[in-house]
Amino acid sequence: MDGNLGALDMEELRKQFHRDGFVIVQNALTRKEVEILRREADCLVNFLISEGADIMKDYGGVIEPISCGYTDPPLSQMFILSRRSFAAVRNLVTEDPDTVVPILFEKMASLARTFLPEETQDNPICLFNEQYIVKTPKSELTSQFEWHQDAQYMDPFAQDSFPIVSCWTALDDVNQMNGTLLIEPFPRPLNTVSETYFDLPTSLNDPKTHLQYHQGLASCYKDKLDKDQALTLALDRRAKNMPSRPLGSPLKTLDPQHWESEIQRPVLVQVPAGSTIFLSGFVRHCSLGNTSSKFRRAYMPQFSAGAVVAEDGRIVSLAVPITDSHVLENTHYYEDHDEQVNQEYHDDDYEDYENQEDPEMFA
Numbered sequence: 492m493d494g495n496l497g498a499l500d501m502e503e504l505r506k507q508f509h510r511d512g513f514v515i516v517q518n519a520l521t522r523k524e525v526e527i528l529r530r531e532a533d534c535l536v537n538f539l540i541s542e543g544a545d546i547m548k549d550y551g552g553v554i555e556p557i558s559c560g561y562t563d564p565p566l567s568q569m570f571i572l573s574r575r576s577f578a579a580v581r582n583l584v585t586e587d588p589d590t591v592v593p594i595l596f597e598k599m600a601s602l603a604r605t606f607l608p609e610e611t612q613d614n615p616i617c618l619f620n621e622q623y624i625v626k627t628p629k630s631e632l633t634s635q636f637e638w639h640q641d642a643q644y645m646d647p648f649a650q651d652s653f654p655i656v657s658c659w660t661a662l663d664d665v666n667q668m669n670g671t672l673l674i675e676p677f678p679r680p681l682n683t684v685s686e687t688y689f690d691l692p693t694s695l696n697d698p699k700t701h702l703q704y705h706q707g708l709a710s711c712y713k714d715k716l717d718k719d720q721a722l723t724l725a726l727d728r729r730a731k732n733m734p735s736r737p738l739g740s741p742l743k744t745l746d747p748q749h750w751e752s753e754i755q756r757p758v759l760v761q762v763p764a765g766s767t768i769f770l771s772g773f774v775r776h777c778s779l780g781n782t783s784s785k786f787r788r789a790y791m792p793q794f795s796a797g798a799v800v801a802e803d804g805r806i807v808s809l810a811v812p813i814t815d816s817h818v819l820e821n822t823h824y825y826e827d828h829d830e831q832v833n834q835e836y837h838d839d840d841y842e843d844y845e846n847q848e849d850p851e852m853f854a
């Protein structure tokens with residue numbers, strides 16, 4: 492399959508995402524789409540290197556297309572809140588205008604939508620963040636990321652209010668050698684009477700239930716595994732053939748205090764370029780160093796249910812509704828945030844956006 496998503500069972504993927512905290516979609520992008528993103532990643536990397544930057548030391552391998560310095564800071568901050576403005580700014584970066592934008596807002600966003608609560612006028616699905624994650628050749632010691640959950644780097648209020656999904660997309664074939672992801676799936680709630688796994692709660696369509704469930708599962712994690720030990724477990728072929736428990740009735744209580752749970756085996760991601768791993772903000776993952784002699788490139792947009800704001804109402808990162816109609820139809824939302832932008836992004840606004848500290852979200 493090469494970017495032909497028609498055959499995918501989206502309901503099954505959705506269930507896997509909520510059960511494990513992640514799901515792998517092999518070949519989510521076409522070869523052409525991968526080429527477009529590779530060209531842009533290479534262009535930005537080459538620019539930064541030509542400016543004397545060390546991609547790992549100075550950037551931690553994380554390159555944000557709009558704020559990395561390749562183009563001048565946008566004059567207006569509306570790109571943070573509007574798809575049309577974002578597309579205009581974004582198309583200044585890419586060498587192939589109108590190419591990355593549809594990959595981002597049509598292909599990736601429509602997949603990401605499957606894993607987030609139902610979109611409403613008050614909670615439009617938004618682009619929350621966008622970056623390339625590049626690991627330079629033979630950078631084993633500097634290009635590893637430790638165990639983390641992407642949501643833990645958000646403002647605490649935002650973390651408890653807005654579900655996010657990270658769309659980690661391999662632009663090169665990834666494996667154990669070149670710095671791929673290692674994921675510890677969510678522990679599984681267990682019905683100790685019937686010896687079955689509880690099925691998903693009957694509805695996860697609203698942000699509160701979605702967050703409660705994902706945070707509940709994440710609270711059942713034990714201590715972080717040693718990375719080498721986790722890798723050994725992930726590669727243990729014998730464990731793959733172990734019998735698994737049947738699925739029982741849906742989980743009724745969302746309070747993890749009332750759950751027994753079973754830890755799942757870590758998963759090493761080994762997929763071809765163009766594959767996307769959709770990660771819950773609360774799933775624990777890390778990445779390995781790049782020991783190979785080639786660059787390892789990944790692209791990772793993140794989408795949120797609603798415009799992610801901190802407790803004081805300030806926008807945390809991007810809050811670009813994936814459909815312009817949402818902004819236009821919902822004037823209340825638009826006006827509120829337009830005012831907020833005018834108030835908060837007047838003076839040192841771009842500097843603030845540029846200096847935000849969120850590097851460890853990635854991998």
Ligand SMILES: [Fe+2]
Nearest residue numbers: 641852853854
């Ligand atoms: Fe991450």
